[in-house]
Amino acid sequence: MSDSHPLIIIGTGLAGYSLAREFRKLNPDKALVMISRDDGHSYSKPMLSTGFTKGKDADALSMGDPGKMAEQLKATIRTHTTVDRIDTANKVLEIGEERLHYDQLVLATGASVNRLNFPGSDHPKVMSINDLMDYRAFRKQLGENQHVAIMGAGLIGCEYANDLLNGGHQVSVIDPSTSALSGLIPEPAGKAVVAGLSDAGASFYLGQYVQSVRDTGKSLELTLNDGALLEADIVVSAVGLKPDLGLAKASGIDCSRGIVTNRLLQTSAPDVFALGDAAEVDGHVLLYVLPLMACARALAKTLNATPTQVSYGVMPVATKTPACPVIVCPPLSREGQWQFEQDGLNVKGIFHDSTGEASGFVLTGDYISEKQQLAKMLKGIHA
Numbered sequence: 001m002s003d004s005h006p007l008i009i010i011g012t013g014l015a016g017y018s019l020a021r022e023f024r025k026l027n028p029d030k031a032l033v034m035i036s037r038d039d040g041h042s043y044s045k046p047m048l049s050t051g052f053t054k055g056k057d058a059d060a061l062s063m064g065d066p067g068k069m070a071e072q073l074k075a076t077i078r079t080h081t082t083v084d085r086i087d088t089a090n091k092v093l094e095i096g097e098e099r100l101h102y103d104q105l106v107l108a109t110g111a112s113v114n115r116l117n118f119p120g121s122d123h124p125k126v127m128s129i130n131d132l133m134d135y136r137a138f139r140k141q142l143g144e145n146q147h148v149a150i151m152g153a154g155l156i157g158c159e160y161a162n163d164l165l166n167g168g169h170q171v172s173v174i175d176p177s178t179s180a181l182s183g184l185i186p187e188p189a190g191k192a193v194v195a196g197l198s199d200a201g202a203s204f205y206l207g208q209y210v211q212s213v214r215d216t217g218k219s220l221e222l223t224l225n226d227g228a229l230l231e232a233d234i235v236v237s238a239v240g241l242k243p244d245l246g247l248a249k250a251s252g253i254d255c256s257r258g259i260v261t262n263r264l265l266q267t268s269a270p271d272v273f274a275l276g277d278a279a280e281v282d283g284h285v286l287l288y289v290l291p292l293m294a295c296a297r298a299l300a301k302t303l304n305a306t307p308t309q310v311s312y313g314v315m316p317v318a319t320k321t322p323a324c325p326v327i328v329c330p331p332l333s334r335e336g337q338w339q340f341e342q343d344g345l346n347v348k349g350i351f352h353d354s355t356g357e358a359s360g361f362v363l364t365g366d367y368i369s370e371k372q373q374l375a376k377m378l379k380g381i382h383a
Helices: 014-026 045-049 066-073 132-141 155-166 187-199 247-249 289-304 365-378
Strands: 007-010 032-034 077-079 085-087 092-094 098-101 104-107 110-111 147-151 172-175 201-206 210-215 220-224 229-231 234-237 241-243 259-260 272-274 279-283 327-328 336-343 344-351 358-364
Touching: 007 014, 014 032, 014 066, 014 289, 032 066, 045 155, 066 077, 077 172, 085 247, 092 336, 110 279, 132 234, 132 279, 147 155, 155 172, 155 187, 172 229, 187 201, 187 327, 187 336, 187 344, 187 358, 259 272, 272 289, 279 289, 327 365, 344 365
Parallel strands: 007 032, 007 104, 032 077, 104 272, 147 172, 147 234, 172 201, 259 279
Antiparallel strands: 085 092, 092 098, 110 241, 210 220, 220 229, 327 358, 336 344, 344 358
């Protein structure tokens, strides 16, 4: 490795900045360049769905502008910059006519939102919130005590629903599934979340989806697939994320569901690594904070000549839905069955695999107090 060229990190989201901080703990002097397509503010993406609850607007959620972050990390931070291609053979980034050499390169390009295509889906008040800039634009559009229709009852949709209710807004949630968080938790727990948010004031339209959005001049009129009409002031599209693979694919780096890496976070290209929402690490795409932080710590060591494989351990996912809090540790395999205890909004589910061993759990409501006990039970299974 040559110290004449920098470590370059593409992406200034939670993954990019977390890695930069971990790297600087181990190596205070190596040249570091960070490249961002957005404004380069440091913020925690999961906190975007807590803005009303915590009384924080977009500016208050920012933990540092790029100038502050550059000083803190002893880095050069380039904002509103798009890398066109990586010449992996010569270890060069192509940015327009510019050629930028690197010693090591990390792709922390994150995930982009899934977009639905229907009449009216391009209306400026049909919005997705995937970063701080999106959140700032959303808060600018949102007036006082407005009706927000949320497409999607997944993790993001339910968290925004709870937060907007706390902000005094009327909320409707539309999803083709029969319960909430259907891709993450089993139905009894998902129905508890629906009940908790409904008790808090949300309206749910389950088993339905938006066919069209029309601007009436006073509001947006949503037509659902069963013909029902729903009026709202603004629509939030929260129908999932997909790893951002454009740059990696254009540069000939192996991709599957994400940018393919091993447990050292190495991609198919020499001295090119990936982490965060964009990465598929040893066959897994994990769009959560705890795996990301584990990857940042391991990769910082690897980049400093101490190859370190990432190890996750038990990493439960907690939702920010105080109307019905959820903690889930998804089972490693779908082969097996759930066993439940339930009392109203309080659900405890333990997943037993085909050998009868417990390999996952879900807790809602008061049962979340059992998180540590159940996590210990799974220790050693989740590596």
